Amino acid sequence: MGKTIIISNRLPVKIEQENNELVYKASEGGLATGLNSVFKQGNNLWVGWPGLAIEKSQEEEVHSNLIKQHMKPVFLSTEEIEDFYEGFSNETLWPNFHYFNQYTVYKEELWLAYQRVNQKFAEIVSEELEDDDTVWIHDYQLLLLPQLIRAISPNATIGFFLHIPFPSYESFRLLPWRRELLNGMLGADFLGFHTYDDMRHFLSSVNRLAGLGNSNGTIKVKNRLIKADALPMGIDYEKYAASAQDPETLAREARYRESIGTVKLILSIDRLDYSKGIPQRLRAFELFLSKYPDFKEKVSLFMVVVPSRDSVSKYKQLKEEIDLLVGRINGQFSKLNWTPIHYFYRSFPLPALSAFYRISDVALVSPMRDGMNLVCKEYVASRLDKKGVLILSEMAGASKELSDAIIVNPNDIHQLVEAMHKALTMPEALQIESMTSMQKSLKRYNIHAWVKLFMDELANVKKEQSHLKTRLIDNQLSEEIKHAYKQSKERLIFLDYDGTLVGFNENPDDSKPDQELIEILERLTKDKNNHIVIISGRGRQFLEEWMKPYSLDIVAEHGVWIKRMGKPFKTFIKINASWKKETLSLLERYVNRTPGSFVEEKDYSLVWHYRKVETGLGEVRTRELTSHLKYMTANENLEVLEGDMIVEIKNSEINKGKAAQKLMEIYPEADFLLALGDDFTDEDTFKAMPEEAYTIKVGTSASEAKFSVNSYKEVRKLLNEIIKS
């Protein structure tokens, strides 16, 4: 077992300058506590920035202090902090990923700094990285890092987790550097997101920008399988539950209660950020007081805003807006013995936070957009008496898990007002019921479960990759095939056409044999000991026309037709094609509704092609069409098959396996059997082959074949090699 290297922009400690001295403070973030147990074991390590521009002369000292605590610093200059961190990370990526594109800054020099700093991280990590290590990269500041590390260590085990939302393609596409950013992420083996929606958006961008599809989150990038999944981050539940009964917390609660009196409290805690919806919350509270005047003097908003990024101008403006709003509302409603809003612009130690959670009747968590939001989870974990009500924005990732909260749309001020009223008047029994259910879920999916799940998923992807590798044809295996080919007296070779001998084209008629393929076919068929069979789903005409020069056998339409060399096509099965008329008119309707699609008619099957259809629409129509067809063909002995950008309907008694069987009967003396194919229809061929045959799948998805190659180009390479042998 190698070590684990955790990498995030910030280390779990922050260094601050106090009276000309550097002081090291633990950072309280959820990530730091969650990974504490991981990075302090064995020789595990955390790599990141210590949160301050350190003087060159002090770097060595800081480095050695941190290394003792399993941390390795990445030092950033003042300029890098401005351009990489405040700039590209927080003024370009942050607003784009949170759908605040009116704030997105597009500046080439910020992008250059982002690339440089990611490269710097990669170099520092590579100094530590050994073969069996596991790398876990965190968040949007390091999107390029997975690929940069992969370039240095191609076999590294790399996980990536995004803590903020992954935006819809419609937002992500606005970034001039979208392709580079995405390719950076695709260097990872496993990518985790808080919610299914984030994962879905990511996969859609991968599809549109990198042209890669996925099957249940598994993507094939070049020769590597990688996986994306939704993995909502939990909190250290026991830590918050314990802190809620700590004597210091209880003492603080008593003090606060004494100062505030008996009023009810609505709690709001956020970092200063426009994504958190703080002004919207204040306006809603103002409207609440006007609409429900009975609550004046009976309820106060307890609002903590933690200073953050206040050197970025948008944050400065936000701070001013909040100050003004609080001033205006307090100015309008205050009484000598009642302050509507208690507003704190600073951070507090954990016991204070716990006391705030305990003392508040309602937690109002209403971000405009939030990757997850941990404050709402911490509030729930701190409610040891199970009372209290959580109002939660549907735009926070946490709302997917905490469906027992009062869920609101933060843009709907009236809904916010009604939610406050409902929360403040909720019967205790109901409060206990929903709190109990939320606590149960948060206890189970806590931070430790999250870390374990992430590590397990990453290890599983690696296992799958190595399983695929053992099937993938390497030099040794191709030598073995060459040797068997050479030793044999009579050979029978089944070759599928599209996707196996040639690549896919928008127009299937364009996939004619090119010069390289012509030469391969000539040489293969010239050898009198070879029986070559082209076994395809295509119609007779195309195959007859393009295979004419070679002495080989042809199987067309998945086995309906067999053509022995020099003879005409024959069919060996009695089949009925009366179903075609009605099905054809249905397919024509889909063509009318789906620009770019077309129907191919064969003797005993019909194919709907959608390769040229707008990305996404083809898949939607396929779902609709296949369910329509399955219903229509239920009693017809027909099969509906989904292939590479096609939907095919054929008689179910026809398949390539039966045709292959027939040809093996024709050539019973063959002592070398080879079958190559790329899609589901070739699986029947593979299944029909005897144990000693070489069956090779083109592509990495699951298959009955014994071996696999990555593409038609590798098929050609293999064929060229065996001919030469």
Ligand code: GDG
């Ligand atoms: C990003 C994503 C995602 C707050 N005030 C004080 C204090 N805090 C602590 C809270 C909580 C943390 O800070 C805030 O976490 P959030 O999740 O709410 O927000 P971000 O910092 O924006 O985090 C977010 C998160 O990553 C994890 O993936 O949930 O969506 O934006 O733990 O308790 N802690 C102390 N004093 C304070 O005054 N000690």
